[in-house]
Amino acid sequence: MVKPAEEIIDDILHYMKSLEFPFTSWYVGIAVNPSVALFTEHNVNVNSHWIYRYAGSVENAEEILEQLMTRYHVRNNGEPVHRNARFIFAYAITSGTKQ
Numbered sequence: 430m431v432k433p434a435e436e437i438i439d440d441i442l443h444y445m446k447s448l449e450f451p452f453t454s455w456y457v458g459i460a461v462n463p464s465v466a467l468f469t470e471h472n473v474n475v476n477s478h479w480i481y482r483y484a485g486s487v488e489n490a491e492e493i494l495e496q497l498m499t500r501y502h503v504r505n506n507g508e509p510v511h512r513n514a515r516f517i518f519a520y521a522i523t524s525g526t527k528q
Contacts, residue, residue, distance in 0.1 A: 431485030444480045452501040459490040463516040473520045481518035490517045
């Protein structure tokens with residue numbers, strides 16, 4: 430079952446707030462495979478701070494990303510989104526990650 434966009438946003442924000450990093454220190458993206466996006470493409474350490482949620486559709490994922498960028502000023506590199514992407518992911522930016 431797919432959670433509504435606001436519930437997914439709340440999940441991600443709750444996680445971010447629990448770690449006390451400013452929102453501007455987080456990268457948020459959309460992916461077909463969040464594990465590949467996080468750990469291979471963005472070089473996030475598996476033991477670091479990251480989260481992903483199933484958004485159900487690329488449209489829902491894009492809505493979530495847009496709200497997080499507009500309301501909380503998270504980072505994103507503006508890459509085109511694959512039409513089969515259904516996951517929204519976030520990670521705390523470190524010196525080892527690639528945006």
